[in-house]
Amino acid sequence: MKRILPLAAAALLAGCRAHMLETHGDAVKLFDIGQPKAEKGGFIRYLSTGPKSFRTARRADAEKQMRRFCGGEFAVLEEGPRSKFGARAPIPAAALEMDEYWYVAFGCR
Numbered sequence: 001m002k003r004i005l006p007l008a009a010a011a012l013l014a015g016c017r018a019h020m021l022e023t024h025g026d027a028v029k030l031f032d033i034g035q036p037k038a039e040k041g042g043f044i045r046y047l048s049t050g051p052k053s054f055r056t057a058r059r060a061d062a063e064k065q066m067r068r069f070c071g072g073e074f075a076v077l078e079e080g081p082r083s084k085f086g087a088r089a090p091i092p093a094a095a096l097e098m099d100e101y102w103y104v105a106f107g108c109r
Contacts, residue, residue: 022071
């Protein structure tokens with residue numbers, strides 16, 4: 001039991017962070033789609049399922065990472081949901097909760 005609690009806590013905390021998917025400008029690209037991007041910005045995602053306090057914490061973490069990457073102000077260019085499989089689930093959330101991510105494209109000001 002003493003070993004399980006730290007592992008469960010680590011798994012819970014790992015789900016509370018946003019994940020930078022791609023950055024461009026003056027940083028390393030994680031995904032290269034073959035088109036150079038001169039502007040500075042990128043893409044970030046976070047889980048949009050679970051209690052509201054978790055979703056709020058994940059959004060705050062995403063904003064913190066975008067601000068840190070930009071060295072200050074940033075602008076959200078586009079954002080929206082995607083399921084783990086790359087499309088919004090057609091099943092109501094009450095019937096089946098999937099790992100749904102909120103994707104944010106941002107640019108630095």
